[in-house]
Each structure stands twice: as C-alpha cells, then as structure tokens.
Amino acid sequence: VRVAGVAYRAIWVAEDARGVEIIDQTRLPHEFEIVRLYALEDALRAIRTMQVRGAPLIGITAAYGLCLALCDDASDAALDAACRTLLAARPTAVNLRWALEEMRAALADVPPAEREARAYARASELANEDVAQCRAIGEHGVGWIEAVHARRGRREPVNVLTHCNAGWLATVDWGTALAPVYLAHDRGVPVHVWVDETRPRNQGASLTAWELGQHGVPHTVVADNAGGHLMARGAVDLCIVGSDRTTARGDVCNKIGTYLKALAARDCDVPFYVALPKSTIDWTLDDGRAAIPIEERDAREVGFVTGRDTDGKTREVAILPEGSAAANPAFDVTPARLVTALVTERGVCEASREGLLELYDERRTQSR
Amino acid sequence: VRVAGVAYRAIWVAEDARGVEIIDQTRLPHEFEIVRLYALEDALRAIRTMQVRGAPLIGITAAYGLCLALCDDASDAALDAACRTLLAARPTAVNLRWALEEMRAALADVPPAEREARAYARASELANEDVAQCRAIGEHGVGWIEAVHARRGRREPVNVLTHCNAGWLATVDWGTALAPVYLAHDRGVPVHVWVDETRPRNQGASLTAWELGQHGVPHTVVADNAGGHLMARGAVDLCIVGSDRTTARGDVCNKIGTYLKALAARDCDVPFYVALPKSTIDWTLDDGRAAIPIEERDAREVGFVTGRDTDGKTREVAILPEGSAAANPAFDVTPARLVTALVTERGVCEASREGLLELYDERRTQSR
Numbered sequence: 001v002r003v004a005g006v007a008y009r010a011i012w013v014a015e016d017a018r019g020v021e022i023i024d025q026t027r028l029p030h031e032f033e034i035v036r037l038y039a040l041e042d043a044l045r046a047i048r049t050m051q052v053r054g055a056p057l058i059g060i061t062a063a064y065g066l067c068l069a070l071c072d073d074a075s076d077a078a079l080d081a082a083c084r085t086l087l088a089a090r091p092t093a094v095n096l097r098w099a100l101e102e103m104r105a106a107l108a109d110v111p112p113a114e115r116e117a118r119a120y121a122r123a124s125e126l127a128n129e130d131v132a133q134c135r136a137i138g139e140h141g142v143g144w145i146e147a148v149h150a151r152r153g154r155r156e157p158v159n160v161l162t163h164c165n166a167g168w169l170a171t172v173d174w175g176t177a178l179a180p181v182y183l184a185h186d187r188g189v190p191v192h193v194w195v196d197e198t199r200p201r202n203q204g205a206s207l208t209a210w211e212l213g214q215h216g217v218p219h220t221v222v223a224d225n226a227g228g229h230l231m232a233r234g235a236v237d238l239c240i241v242g243s244d245r246t247t248a249r250g251d252v253c254n255k256i257g258t259y260l261k262a263l264a265a266r267d268c269d270v271p272f273y274v275a276l277p278k279s280t281i282d283w284t285l286d287d288g289r290a291a292i293p294i295e296e297r298d299a300r301e302v303g304f305v306t307g308r309d310t311d312g313k314t315r316e317v318a319i320l321p322e323g324s325a326a327a328n329p330a331f332d333v334t335p336a337r338l339v340t341a342l343v344t345e346r347g348v349c350e351a352s353r354e355g356l357l358e359l360y361d362e363r364r365t366q367s368r
Numbered sequence: 369v370r371v372a373g374v375a376y377r378a379i380w381v382a383e384d385a386r387g388v389e390i391i392d393q394t395r396l397p398h399e400f401e402i403v404r405l406y407a408l409e410d411a412l413r414a415i416r417t418m419q420v421r422g423a424p425l426i427g428i429t430a431a432y433g434l435c436l437a438l439c440d441d442a443s444d445a446a447l448d449a450a451c452r453t454l455l456a457a458r459p460t461a462v463n464l465r466w467a468l469e470e471m472r473a474a475l476a477d478v479p480p481a482e483r484e485a486r487a488y489a490r491a492s493e494l495a496n497e498d499v500a501q502c503r504a505i506g507e508h509g510v511g512w513i514e515a516v517h518a519r520r521g522r523r524e525p526v527n528v529l530t531h532c533n534a535g536w537l538a539t540v541d542w543g544t545a546l547a548p549v550y551l552a553h554d555r556g557v558p559v560h561v562w563v564d565e566t567r568p569r570n571q572g573a574s575l576t577a578w579e580l581g582q583h584g585v586p587h588t589v590v591a592d593n594a595g596g597h598l599m600a601r602g603a604v605d606l607c608i609v610g611s612d613r614t615t616a617r618g619d620v621c622n623k624i625g626t627y628l629k630a631l632a633a634r635d636c637d638v639p640f641y642v643a644l645p646k647s648t649i650d651w652t653l654d655d656g657r658a659a660i661p662i663e664e665r666d667a668r669e670v671g672f673v674t675g676r677d678t679d680g681k682t683r684e685v686a687i688l689p690e691g692s693a694a695a696n697p698a699f700d701v702t703p704a705r706l707v708t709a710l711v712t713e714r715g716v717c718e719a720s721r722e723g724l725l726e727l728y729d730e731r732r733t734q735s736r
Contacts, residue, residue, distance in 0.1 A: 029689035195692075197670070199567055199591040202687055205670075209692040221694040223567040223670055224592050225625025229700035232627065232657060257593025259600065263631040289600060302565070302591055305673040307685025315685055317675025319570055321397035324563075324577040326589040332597035 001168040001175075001182065003032065003214050009173050010057050011064065011127065013120065020064045024051045025169060029210035030308045040069035040082055047089040047096075050201070054170020055244040055280050056130050059095030062086045063123035066103050070119050074112035079104070091293045092253060092331045094245040098279040102126060130172040133277040133345035138179030141240065141275055141343040145184040145191055148237045157190035157218065159237045161227055164198045164255035165207040166242025166275065176275040177240040178208070180343075185217045193219040194230055198255060200301040200328060224257050228264035239265050243276040248363075250336030250351030251288030252276075256329055262338040271340040274351070278344055281356065283363055288333035295330040302326035369536040369543075369550065371400065371582050377541050378425050379432065379495065381488065388432045392419045393537060397578035398676045408437035408450055415457040415464075418569070422538020423612040423648050424498050427463030430454045431491040434471050438487050442480040447472070459661045460621060460699045462613040466647040470494060498540040501645040501713035506547030509608065509643055509711040513552040513559055516605045525558035525586065527605045529595055532566045532623035533575035534610025534643065544643040545608040546576070548711070553585045561587040562598060566623060568669040568696060592625050596632035607633050611644040616731075618704030618719030619656030620644075624697055630706035639708040642719070646712055649724065651731055656701035663698040670694035 001008065011022050019038040026049060027033045035051060037043050043065025046052050052061045069082035083100045090096060106122040107115050148158045166177035174182060184191045193212055198204035205221050212219040222230065230236050239261055245253040252258070252274045265272035285291040303320045320326060339351035349355035357364050369376065379390050387406040394417060395401045403419060405411050411433025414420050420429045437450035451468045458464060474490040475483050516526045534545035542550060552559045561580055566572035573589050580587040590598065598604050607629055613621040620626070620642050633640035653659040671688045688694060707719035717723035725732050 029692075030686075194695075197567060197687075199565060199593060205687050205692075206689070210689040213689050213691050219692065221670055221688055221692055223624065223696070225567060225623075225628065225700075226695070226697055228627040228631070229624055229662070229697050232700065255593075256591065256597055259596040260593065260628040260632055263596070263635055264628055267631055294597070302589060305675055305685065305687065307673055307687040309683060309685055315677060315683065317673065317677055317683055317685055318398075319565075319573050319673065319675040320589055321574070321578040321581050323581050324397075324573075324587065324589055327562075327594070328591070329594055329597050332593075332600065 001173060001211065001215055009131070010169050011052065011060055011172060013124065020068065022046060022052050022061070023169070025053060025207060026051050029206045030314055037064070037068060039072065040065055040085070043068055044085060044089055053203070054165060055093035055095040055242065056134070056171040056176065056277055057169070058090060058093050059099035059279055060123070060127050060130055060172055062089070062096050063099045063103050063126050066100065067116065067119040067123050070116045074115040079107060079115070090295060092244050092295045094282040095279045099126060127172045130277065131174060134171050134174035134176060134179050136345040137176055137275050137277065137343055138174055138183040140347050141180030141273065142183040142187070144238055144271070144273060145180055146189055149189050157192040158184070159192050159194060159235055161194040161196070161230065161236045161239045161261065162208060163196040163204065163241045163258050163261055165203040167208055167211045169207050169211055170242060176242040176277065178211070179275065180240065181217060182215060185215070191217065193217060194227070194236060195219050195221045196224050196227060196257065196261070197221055198257065199224055203255070227261050231264050231268035231270045236270050238271045238273060240273045240275055243274050243280050244331055245288070245292055246274070246276055246281045246342070247285040247288045247291070248281070248283050248356065249286045249353045250339060250342060250356060252334045252336070252339055252351070253288050253292045253331050254334065256332050259332040259334045262334040266338050272338060273341055273343060274339050275343045278346070278360065288335070292333060294332070297328045297330045299326040299328050302328050369541060369579065369583055377495070377499070378537050379420065379428055379540060381492065388436065390414060390420050390429070391537070393421060393575060394419050395682070397574045398682055405432070405436060407440065408433055408453070411436055412453060412457055421571070422533060423461035423463040423610070424502070424539040424544065424645055425537070426458060426461050427467035427647055428491070428495050428498055428540055430457070430464050431467045431471050431494050434468065435484065435487040435491050438484045442483040447475060447483070458663060460612050460663045462650040463647045467494060495540045498645065499542060502539050502542035502544060502547050504713040505544055505643050505645065505711055506542055506551040508715050509548030509641065510551040510555070512606055512639070512641060513548055514557055517557050525560040526552070527560050527562060527603055529562040529564070529598065529604045529607045529629065530576060531564040531572065531609045531626050531629055533571040535576055535579045537575050537579055538610060544610040544645065546579070547643065548608060549585060550583060553583070559585065561585060562595070562604060563587050563589045564592050564595060564625065564629070565589055566625065567592055571623070595629050599632045599636035599638045604638050606639045606641060608641045608643055611642050611648050612699055613656070613660055614642070614644055614649045614710070615653040615656045615659070616649070616651045616724065617654045617721045618707060618710060618724060620702045620704070620707055620719070621656050621660045621699050622702065624700050627700040627702045630702040634706050640706060641709055641711060642707050643711045646714070646728065656703070660701060662700070665696045665698045667694040667696050670696050
C-alpha cells in the first residue's frame with residue numbers, strides 16, 4: 001500500500017542487508033518514522049512496545065528477530081533461547097508461535113554456519129506468503145462489499161465498520177479486515193469505513209484512519225461507544241474485523257471491544273465477518289474464553305493519551321484523577337455463535353469446526 | 369457529597385444571593401473551580417459547553433437560568449423567550465423540558481414584579497426535590513448491592529459497572545446510578561466500581577472516578593471496550609447506569625455506549641439496572657429509537673483529548689491524522705427488553721409501560 005505515493009510494506013530487509021526495517025507505529029499518525037532493527041533485542045523491543053503490532057506482523061517480526069539473533073550466535077542453544085524469548089514477548093496472538101515453529105522447522109537440520117542465510121530466506125518467504133494470503137483474503141471477502149453495492153442499486157457507498165487496526169500495518173501488506181476494503185475501493189466500488197477509535201491505544205484513530213487516508217479511502221472515526229448506535233440506525237452494512245487467535249471451533253480472540261460490536265451486529269442484524277490468515281488459527285484450542293491467555297497491559301495506557309499539541313509536538317497528557325486505578329485487558333473473545341462468517345486465504349467459511357475443516361481439510365486427521 | 373471533606377452540591381444559590389454557583393465540570397478532575405452564573409447567557413453557556421451536564425442537573429440549571437433571566441426582565445415575553453432559548457440548549461435530556469414546564473406553571477399567574485422571587489423559590493424546591501429523589505433512588509436500589517453481598521457470604525466487594533457519570537455531579541446531590549453505591553459504601557457494604565472511561569468526553573474517567581475517589585469508594589477505570597470482557601469473566605455483579613430520557617414503555621436513552629453494555633450484560637447474564645428520577649420519564653414517547661432526538665455533538669470532541677501535562681498544565685492534544693473526519697453521536701437508546709429493572713424515587717419496577725404505571729398510577733388515565 002502507498003504512503004504519500006510511495007509503496008511500502010510494514011517490514012522489510014534493509015537495502016544494505018544490515019538489519020530489518022519497520023515503520024514505528026507508536027509514532028503514527030503524526031510522525032512517519034522508519035526504525036532499523038539490528039539485533040534480537042531490537043526486535044523484542046519493537047514487539048513489546050508495539051512499534052509493530054497486529055497478529056500477522058508480530059509473527060513476521062519474530063521470524064526476522066530470529067534472523068538477527070542467529071547473526072550473533074547460530075548455535076542450537078542460541079536458537080532455542082531466541083525462540084523462547086520471542087515467544088514470551090506477547091501472549092495472545094498465536095502467530096508468534098506459528099512463525100517461530102515455521103522458522104525452527106526450516107533451521108533444525110541446517111548446520112549453524114548456514115543458519116543465518118537460511119533464516120533470512122525463510123523469513124522472507126513467510127513475509128511474501130503473508131502478502132499473498134492477505135491479498136487472497138481480499139479477493140474472497142470483497143464479494144460481501146460488492147453484493148451490498150449491487151443490492152442497493154449501486155447508489156451510495158457501502159458502510160463497513162471495523163475495530164482496531166487489521167489493515168496493512170497489522171500485516172506485511174494489504175491487511176486482513178481491510179484487504180476487502182482496499183480491493184473494493186481499487187475496483188471502484190464506493191466504500192466508507194466507520195473506524196472505531198479503539199481505546200486505550202487508539203489503533204483505529206491513529207493507524208486505521210491514517211492508512212485509509214493515505215490510500216484515499218473515505219472514512220469517519222467514531223468513539224468505540226458509537227458502533228451500536230450506528231448499527232441500530234442502519235448506518236452500517238457490515239462489520240469486518242481481524243483476529244489475534246481463532247480457535248478450532250471458530251471463537252475469535254481480537255482487540256478488546258470486538259465482542260461488544262459483535263453483540264450489537266447480532267442484535268441489529270448486521271453481518272459480522274472476521275478476516276484472518278491460517279497462521280492465526282490455533283488448532284489446539286476450542287473454547288476461546290476458557291483457553292486463550294488475555295494480555296493485561298500496563299494501566300498507564302488507560303491513564304495517559306498521546307497526541308499532537310498545537311505547537312506540533314507530540315505530547316502525553318494524563319486523563320485520570322490522581323489516585324484512581326485503571327485496568328487494561330487488551331483482548332476479548334467473541335464466541336463463534338456471534339460471527340457470521342470467517343474469511344481466510346482459502347475462502348469463506350462458517351465460524352465452526354466443520355466450517356474451518358472444509359477449508360483446511362488436511363487438519364481433519366489431526367484434529368481432536 | 370464531600371469534596372476534600374467539605375459538603376457540596378453541584379449547583380447552589382450564591383451566599384450573597386447574587387447569582388448561582390456551579391462546579392465547572394469541564395475542569396475536572398485536574399482543577400476544582402467554582403463558577404458563578406449571573407445572567408441567562410451564563411446558564412446557557414454552562415449547559416451548552418457542559419460545565420454542567422447530566423439530565424437532572426441540566427434541568428435544575430435551566431430552572432435557575434430562568435431565575436437569572438427574570439432578574440433582568442420579568443415580562444411574559446421575556447419569560448417565553450428565556451424558556452425557548454433554554455429548551456434549545458440541548459436536545460436529548462427531557463429534564464430540561466420538565467424543569468421549564470414546572471417553572472412556567474409556577475410563574476404563569478404571578479405578576480411580573482413578584483416573578484423573580486417566586487422563580488428562585490420554585491427552583492430551590494426543584495433542587496431540593498432532586499436531592500430527595502436521588503436519595504430515595506439510593507434507598508430503593510441499595511438492596512441490589514446488599515443482596516449480592518449477602519449471597520456471596522459477605523466476602524469480597526460487590527462489583528458494579530457504570531457508564532458515563534450518573535453520580536452527584538449529574539444531579540444536585542447523591543446521583544442516580546451512584547446513589548445506591550454511595551449508600552452501600554456508607555453502610556459498610558464493600559463495593560468496587562468499574563468505571564467506563566466514556567469517550568469521547570471521558571465523563572467516567574474525569575467525573576465518576578473523581579467523585580468516587582473524593583468519597584473514598586474503591587474503583588477502577590477501564591476503556592469503554594473492556595466491559596464485555598469483564599462481564600464474560602464474571603468480574604461484574606451488576607450494572608447500574610443513569611438515563612437522559614426514559615420512554616413510557618421503558619426504553620432508555622443514555623450516554624452513547626450504554627446499549628453495548630446492556631447487550632453484554634444480557635449475553636453474560638449480568639443484571640442491567642437503570643436509575644432515574646421521574647423528571648427523566650417522557651410519557652409522550654414509546655419507541656425510543658424512533659422518537660428521541662439524538663444530539664450530534666462537535667466532531668472535535670472525538671479528535672482532541674484534554675488532560676494534564678507533566679508540567680501540571682491542562683492541555684489538549686490532537687489524536688487523529690490530518691484529514692480524517694469524525695462523527696460524535698452523544699446518546700444511544702437501550703430497548704426496554706435489555707433492562708432488568710428501573711429504579712426511581714418511588715421504587716423498583718419492570719422496564720415496561722405496566723411497570724412504570726405501577727409506580728406512577730396517576731399517569732394511567734393520561735397515558736395512551
């Protein structure tokens with residue numbers, strides 16, 4: 001996708017091949033800054049401080065983080081240690097585990113001297129696969145938007161509501177939830193996106209609004225509180241969100257607040273779609289609420305807001321009374337029963353074990 | 369309720385009887401500032417800019433605003449004009465209309481020369497009635513909290529979730545939703561409040577957290593997105609919110625986002641209670657979604673956040689990318705079917721026409 005006319009991915013190997021570059025997402029939307037990661041510690045910090053975030057991008061960053069680690073020490077012990085540290089960086093998104101398992105599988109039988117090169121090759125493959133998968137999600141999901149447009153007699157834009165950021169900044173390119181939106185827009189289908197602000201970190205207001213704006217997609221930011229009202233008055237044709245972890249039966253763990261929007265969509269008869277690449281599916285789990293660890297992030301994220309001051313400087317202001325505590329669960333689980341359909345790189349399916357197995361037939365024998 | 373140990377109401381006649389004083393709620397929680405209203409324009413500004421807000425307090429401020437207007441000109445024409453202007457100050461809360469009708473009824477047959485004194489007398493009666501009604505709401509609602517406490521074998525605090533501010537700052541004293549909480553706390557029942565931040569104006573984070581803190585009630589602020597997750601994991605025993613307008617069949621129009629919490633409460637089997645004085649009931653309406661005008665406030669409230677900088681100064685920071693639009697509907701409607709019960713100054717009832725008529729029998733003949 002383009003930033004001020006120039007094509008970017010969310011992560012790439014530096015041109016001089018010394019390290020990996022990312023867009024520092026904590027600086028958006030007010031500053032566009034590219035940061036270079038030279039070592040494992042840089043990748044860890046990028047994941048932990050959310051310079052990169054979004055389940056698919058966390059996975060790819062971990063894969064490159066492993067490359068950076070092996071550049072220092074390519075022994076078995078170092079490989080093990082790096083995988084362990086990276087895996088612990090964030091608990092909820094399963095793509096982190098998936099990417100590290102893919103890397104391990106590719107590196108296990110490779111002599112240490114050849115590991116770094118092999119790691120970069122595999123990480124780049126994973127990155128390219130992510131782009132292809134997101135593009136495929138777009139192709140499979142765009143029909144939902146086109147169908148509304150056709151039903152309406154091709155008048156007025158199709159209104160999509162999304163929560164958090166599942167755009168290209170959450171992946172390597174294209175995004176998951178936003179891939180169908182970008183594709184519809186590029187094909188000339190008029191589409192307008194209601195962007196949930198997504199407190200407390202404001203990924204909607206600062207990332208989704210920014211990337212839609214850069215690409216020229218009409219959008220309106222609303223407080224997270226507004227979505228139910230918008231759906232009740234018919235202002236939303238469909239919801240599309242991403243997923244940080246999807247269980248084998250179709251429960252969806254995603255940014256805190258997703259569950260509330262799914263409830264409103266059900267109550268107002270608005271389709272609620274979830275877009276995800278296969279790396280987000282955790283085939284080992286069924287009941288999302290019972291089994292997925294929900295990251296509790298620093299309460300500071302609730303108590304302070306970062307923005308741009310009138311003098312153009314980025315500042316942080318405190319919004320709570322002195323002495324008031326805050327809590328900050330980062331994800332919630334939307335039960336499969338509230339999800340109209342899932343879309344993956346393989347197509348659209350029902351949010352159920354049977355639905356997922358129809359797309360991933362190879363899992364039938366492995367699944368419980 | 370007390371602020372730093374001193375008893376305050378949210379509005380009162382100045383000690384020297386020259387004007388009316390309020391706490392400037394736009395300065396909280398970082399600055400406690402008392403503002404004096406001398407003329408109708410001051411009262412209008414206070415309502416429009418939300419120096420005072422909350423349906424009951426808006427009503428009482430309008431009543432006093434009329435006193436200030438009559439002090440300048442007590443003619444019939446001036447009375448009419450002042451009522452019209454005040455009524456238009458905010459569209460959703462019906463208490464504004466109610467208070468002005470009460471004032472008109474008291475003043476219509478009074479000669480202009482005696483109107484100002486009569487107006488102050490009546491406005492003060494309304495203010496005192498509001499305090500008594502809120503106190504009664506507390507008495508009727510505290511049983512819900514005590515019942516949970518008893519059921520739990522009197523261990524652990526009872527967890528109440530509330531949205532926006534329906535505390536004493538939204539009324540003259542005590543509050544509506546928070547009246548049962550204050551009463552429980554004062555009676556020694558351990559209670560802990562989950563305070564929804566309530567974007568975009570953050571009345572939860574800045575007003576509810578502040579007043580609970582001043583009174584010593586344990587509380588934790590969470591992003592509006594978190595409530596569903598908290599309910600799903602059993603961390604909420606009951607929800608209590610206020611109402612800006614309640615229809616004759618029990619639909620509840622309240623701060624944007626209330627509907628989402630009511631949906632989650634229903635889905636998680638958590639009781640969802642609404643507390644309101646009778647002045648909030650609009651007997652002329654049935655279907656809240658079809659009939660209640662929803663105020664669209666300035667999009668600027670979504671795009672900017674006010675807080676305290678590290679240097680102690682209150683500042684406003686911009687949080688949206690340049691060029692991104694925002695929308696700001698201020699209220700939503702929760703259908704009666706999602707409300708477990710209403711509590712008013714007369715007692716607890718089902719959220720239905722029959723339920724309300726059981727409490728307000730005198731309305732039976734008038735009601736359609």
